[in-house]
Amino acid sequence: MNDLNTVVESAKAAFAQATTPADLENAKALFLGKSGRITELMKGMAALPVEQKKSLGAAINLAKQAIEAALNARRQALADAQLQAQLQAEALDVTLPGRQRGQGGLHPVSITLERIEAIFGSMGFEVAQGPEIETDWFNFTALNTPEDHPARSMHDTFYVEGGTATAPNLLRTHTSPIQIRHAVQHVKKHRDALGAGSDGLFSGTMPEIRVIAPGRTYRVDSDATHSPMFHQCEGLWIGENVSFKDLKFVFTDFCRIFFESNDLMLRFRPSFFPFTEPSAEIDIQFQSGPLAGRWLEVAGSGQVHPNVVSNMGLDPEKFIGFAFGMGPDRLTMLRYGVSDLRLFFDSDIRFLSQFQ
Numbered sequence: 449m450n451d452l453n454t455v456v457e458s459a460k461a462a463f464a465q466a467t468t469p470a471d472l473e474n475a476k477a478l479f480l481g482k483s484g485r486i487t488e489l490m491k492g493m494a495a496l497p498v499e500q501k502k503s504l505g506a507a508i509n510l511a512k513q514a515i516e517a518a519l520n521a522r523r524q525a526l527a528d529a530q531l532q533a534q535l536q537a538e539a540l541d542v543t544l545p546g547r548q549r550g551q552g553g554l555h556p557v558s559i560t561l562e563r564i565e566a567i568f569g570s571m572g573f574e575v576a577q578g579p580e581i582e583t584d585w586f587n588f589t590a591l592n593t594p595e596d597h598p599a600r601s602m603h604d605t606f607y608v609e610g611g612t613a614t615a616p617n618l619l620r621t622h623t624s625p626i627q628i629r630h631a632v633q634h635v636k637k638h639r640d641a642l643g644a645g646s647d648g649l650f651s652g653t654m655p656e657i658r659v660i661a662p663g664r665t666y667r668v669d670s671d672a673t674h675s676p677m678f679h680q681c682e683g684l685w686i687g688e689n690v691s692f693k694d695l696k697f698v699f700t701d702f703c704r705i706f707f708e709s710n711d712l713m714l715r716f717r718p719s720f721f722p723f724t725e726p727s728a729e730i731d732i733q734f735q736s737g738p739l740a741g742r743w744l745e746v747a748g749s750g751q752v753h754p755n756v757v758s759n760m761g762l763d764p765e766k767f768i769g770f771a772f773g774m775g776p777d778r779l780t781m782l783r784y785g786v787s788d789l790r791l792f793f794d795s796d797i798r799f800l801s802q803f804q
């Protein structure tokens with residue numbers, strides 16, 4: 449019996465020493481395997497008389513059960529330890545802040561441009577685009593700008609390579625060249641459709657030109673309210689009977705919707721632009737809020753000059769209309785109460801994220 453206790457104790461000790469499942473299975477073989485200690489003891493009983501066989505057999509069985517129980521306990525303990533180790537290795541600190549993805553958003557000027565497009569879109573205006581590098585013809589000459597006009601001077605215009613010595617290419621100083629580009633395309637399209645040829649000014653029937661043209665523009669200028677790159681949005685409505693009163697209602701509607709203010713007042717102040725005659729500067733006045741009571745200039749406008757209508761390929765005796773050019777940057781400043789234009793182009797996320 450003592451022998452058996454010793455076997456059980458040494459099995460327990462061997463199992464306790466095993467630190468991996470493989471070690472444990474090797475230790476098991478020493479006691480329960482084919483030539484393990486218990487198996488050997490069983491074999492040794494063969495020669496004993498029946499009575500002894502019975503009692504010793506029962507005792508060996510008990511010892512065997514004790515060893516199996518110890519084995520199973522150790523197996524479980526090793527499995528638990530392994531699980532714990534794995535959990536620890538893969539531990540996740542859910543109290544740490546997550547990696548943020550950063551929510552993007554539209555630039556305030558883009559928000560304004562989308563708003564302008566939506567409002568004019570609802571009034572039947574399409575959106576046109578043109579190149580930022582322009583020729584002297586589209587930027588100045590076609591728009592009836594005299595050779596000696598101060599806007600052409602090196603101080604106001606960024607000239608770039610290309611073009612001719614007397615008419616170099618430039619960064620467009622306004623979106624007005626798109627008036628000409630778009631109208632010429634429009635006229636060509638409808639002339640072609642009518643099989644009207646391309647000679648002379650067009651005086652046939654065509655759908656009205658009703659378009660806005662937003663985009664980047666450039667001037668040699670930089671202070672709190674001027675940036676060398678800024679935005680403009682051109683408007684053009686040409687038909688057979690489009691008048692100044694149409695300009696007034698279109699622009700008044702636009703401003704009141706844009707600023708969400710029904711009592712916003714507008715003033716068309718006589719002015720001069722080479723490409724319009726008569727011309728007007730458009731001022732607005734808020735009736736409430738921090739800007740109330742002051743006239744604020746928001747656009748230039750006018751009835752398109754007959755020379756410009758001709759340069760569009762249209763007969764000015766038949767076609768007439770209006771144009772305007774406004775500054776989306778300035779509209780954004782007024783809408784949000786921003787006093788320095790340069791903030792829009794510094795790309796400081798602390799400023800820009802306020803508009804989301």
Ligand code: DAH
Pocket residue numbers: 621622623624682683721723724747748749750751770771772773774
């Ligand atoms: N192009 C002018 C500017 O940059 C703005 C302007 C005035 C556009 C009158 C127009 C217009 O279409 O009719 O100052």
